[in-house]
Amino acid sequence: MRPLVQRIPQLHRLAVFDAVASAGNFTSAAHELQISQPAVSRHMAALAQDLDLPLFERAGRQLRLTNKGQELADAVETAFSLLEHTLADLDDQKGAFVFAVQPAMATTWVVPMLDQLEDVADTEIRLRIFERRDELDGGDWDVAIVPGTGDWPGWDSTLLFREAVRPFAAPSMAAKLGLGPTTQPDDLVQHTLLHIDEVGRPNMTWHDWFSEAGSTATPRKPRLMYNAYPTVIQEALAGNGIALGWQHLLSDLVQRGLLVPVGPVVQRTHGGHHVCWRTTRGDDRHRSILAHLQSEIVDASAGFDHH
Numbered sequence: 001m002r003p004l005v006q007r008i009p010q011l012h013r014l015a016v017f018d019a020v021a022s023a024g025n026f027t028s029a030a031h032e033l034q035i036s037q038p039a040v041s042r043h044m045a046a047l048a049q050d051l052d053l054p055l056f057e058r059a060g061r062q063l064r065l066t067n068k069g070q071e072l073a074d075a076v077e078t079a080f081s082l083l084e085h086t087l088a089d090l091d092d093q094k095g096a097f098v099f100a101v102q103p104a105m106a107t108t109w110v111v112p113m114l115d116q117l118e119d120v121a122d123t124e125i126r127l128r129i130f131e132r133r134d135e136l137d138g139g140d141w142d143v144a145i146v147p148g149t150g151d152w153p154g155w156d157s158t159l160l161f162r163e164a165v166r167p168f169a170a171p172s173m174a175a176k177l178g179l180g181p182t183t184q185p186d187d188l189v190q191h192t193l194l195h196i197d198e199v200g201r202p203n204m205t206w207h208d209w210f211s212e213a214g215s216t217a218t219p220r221k222p223r224l225m226y227n228a229y230p231t232v233i234q235e236a237l238a239g240n241g242i243a244l245g246w247q248h249l250l251s252d253l254v255q256r257g258l259l260v261p262v263g264p265v266v267q268r269t270h271g272g273h274h275v276c277w278r279t280t281r282g283d284d285r286h287r288s289i290l291a292h293l294q295s296e297i298v299d300a301s302a303g304f305d306h307h
Helices: 003-005 012-024 026-033 037-051 068-094 104-119 171-177 206-212 228-236 251-255 285-302
Strands: 055-057 064-065 099-102 125-129 144-148 156-168 243-244 266-277
Touching: 012 026, 012 037, 012 068, 026 037, 068 206, 099 104, 104 125, 104 228, 104 251, 104 285, 144 156, 156 171, 156 285, 206 266, 228 243, 228 285, 266 285
Parallel strands: 099 125, 099 144
Antiparallel strands: 055 064, 144 266, 156 243, 156 266
């Protein structure tokens, strides 16, 4: 493991730090990152603790970098600029088959089988990570796994699996609160639920989950709204709240005992994840990838609804 990862287990805090250093204050950085100002403050406090360094100091009402903080900001800016130039160069490369996928599905499901997908499609595959549906409108991808109803003009769409969603928590939190697989939805509403922002996302929300689980309970307004699903899962793993878990996204964490179910599965009849490509652009590579993904569905769902 790299020393950097040992010192800063959550590297996304460097991106938050970069935004704060660039914007000059927590509020502007929060607006840029589309997260709450308390979330920015929390990340900066944790980063300072990880590094055992004071990163900011007060000058009246203003917040400014310490000398050590400025050194880190310069290094982070240089590193990120180099990464951005490298990624831009990779984007310019021709011939790679671009597979668009959301980050949680990429890390937990697609990346582990990437070599297999390249073998069956007989092509080099480059992943394109997206968070929201409208990020695919540019068309710079060949095949994608997209949540929703599948009725998108100009795209061929094949349902891969229905949207099955279940609440999960760290085992320590579940034990402390007395929660388990048979916990009823009404018994969850009083606890800390981890929310992801809903803008441009067709996935099930906590309000949807309670409603479709047959509960009249209304979740409290969240103190924090996260803008990335992997962050939600990290918070759940740390025992900081209960997360909604999507089938095929959390199966590995569930099988390893890192997360446990704390409520029933809700499965939508009208929504799911679809394998898509532009109409008239499909070829043997697309169909081979689709066939392999379909063959993996049963194994990937193991442990999701059998606890």
